[in-house]
Amino acid sequence: MKLIFLGYMASGKSTIGKIVAEKLSLPSLDLDHYIEEKEQMSISDIFQNKGEIYFRQAEHRYLKALLASEEDFVLSLGGGTPCYAGNMNLMGNSDAKTVYLRAGVGTLVGRLEQERENRPLVASLKPDDLAEYVAKHLFERNPYYMEADYQIGIDGKPIDTIITEVMQLFSQE
Template sequence: MQIFIIGFMGSGKTTVGRKLANKTGCSFYDLDHLIEEKEQQSIASIFETKGENTFREIEKQRLRKFHGSDHYVLSTGGGTPVFHENMDWMLANGVVVYLKAEPAFLASRLKNEKSKRPLIAGKNDEELKVFITKMLEKREPFYKKAHLEFPAKGLNAQKLNELATTLTTQYPHRQTPR
C-alpha cells in the first residue's frame, strides 16, 4: 500500500504521516526531507537560490522517482498536488489522504514558522491569514480530488485509528508506483 498525505503547510502532514505509518505497518518518508537530502540544501535555500519553478521541477522528479518499500506513507509538500500533474500521478499510484484545515487553524500553527517556510517568510499575522485564505482557494480543487479527506484539527488517536482502518480495509491492494 502506498499512501500519500497532502494538505496545506501546517496541517500536520509529517506528524500524521509518521503516526499513520506506524499504525499501518508502513515505512514513513517526507518528500521535503528527501528533496533536501538529494539537493544538499534546505527547501528555503532552494527557493531562494533556484526559485520556486526549479523547486517544483525537482519536487516532481523526486516524487516520480521515489522508490520506498512496497508499503509506505509519503507526506508531501503543501504545493505538491498543484504542480506538474502530481495529483493525478499520486491518485493513480496510491491512496491520497487530504488533511483538511481551516485558515484560522493554519495561521495559528504557522505564525511561528515563517522563517522556515519560504512562501510565508516576512508576512505579518494579517498578511499570513490573507495569504492562507487565497492559497487554499487555489489549492482546494486539487486537494479535493483525494481518495479520503480527514480534518487536521482534532485528529486524535481514535480518529487516526479510524483512518488507518479505512485505509487497510478499503484500499488494501494499491499498486506500487510506476
Template sequence: MIISLIGYMGSGKTTTGKDLAKAIGYEFIDLDEFIEKKYAKKISEIFESEGELGFRKKEKEALREILTSTNIVLSLGGGTPVYYDNIDEIVNKSTSIFLRVQLPYLAKRLESKKHTRPLIAHLSNDEMMEFIAKHLFERNQFYEKAKYTISISNQSPLEILDEIMNQLKQEKIWL
C-alpha cells in the same frame, strides 16, 4: 502500497504520516526531506539558486521516484499536488488522503511556527490569514482530488490516526 498525505502547511501531514507509518509498519518519507537528501541542498537553497521552477522540477522527479516504491507513507509538500500533473500521479499511484483543516485552525496552528515557515515568516497575523485563504482557494481544487478527505479541527493526533485507520479498514485497504 503507498499512502500519500496531502494538505496545506500546518495541516499535520508530517506528524500524522509518522504516526500512521509506525501504526501500519510502513516507512515514512517526507518529500521535502527526501529532496534535500537527494540533491544535498536545503529547499531554501534550491529556491535561491534555481528559483521555484527549478525546485518544482526536482520535486516532480523525486515524487516520481518515490511513487515507484512500496510500503510507504508519504508526506507531500503543500504545493506538490498543484504543479505539473503531480496530482494525477499521486491519485493514480497511491492511496491519497487530504488532511483538510479549516482556515481559523490553520492560522492558529501556524502562528506559533511562523518563523520556521519562509512563506509566511514575514507576514503579520492578519496578512498570514489572508495569504492562507488565497492559497487554499487556489489549491483546494487539487487537494480535493484525493481519494479520501479527513476533516481536522481540534482532534488529537491519536484521534486523527484512528479516523484514517478506520477509513482504510472500511475500504479494505488496510485490514
C-alpha cells in the same frame, strides 16, 4: 501499500504520516526532506539558488520515482506538491492512496502563528496578513486537494482521533 498525505502547510501531514507509518509498520517519508537529501541542499536554498521552477521539476521527478518504486511507504507531501506538474494525476494513476488532511483557515492560521519562524513562506508576513494569505492559497489549492482519494477534517480534533479515522479508512479495504 503506498499512502500519501496532502494538505496545506501546518495541516499535520508530517506528524500524522509518521504515526500512521509506525502503526502500519511502513517507512515514513517526507517529500521535502527526501528532496533535500537528494539535492544536498535545503528547500530554502534550492528556491534561492535554483528557483521555484527547478524545485517544482525536482519535486515532480522525485515523486514520480517514489511512486514507481516497489517499496511500500507513507509519504507526506509539501503543501504545494499536488498543485504543480500534474502531480495529482500522477498519484491518481498510481497504486497509491491519497488522504487530504482538510483544515479550515482558522486552524491553519492558529498553527502557523505558533510556527512562523520555522515556516519561510509566512515568516515575513505581518500577523494581520497571515489569515488573508492562508485563505487565498487554500482557495487556490483546494481543487487539487479535493482530488484525493479520502478527506479527513481535522479542525478541533485531537491527534488520536485523526489517527483513528485514518486507520479506519484502511481497515475497511
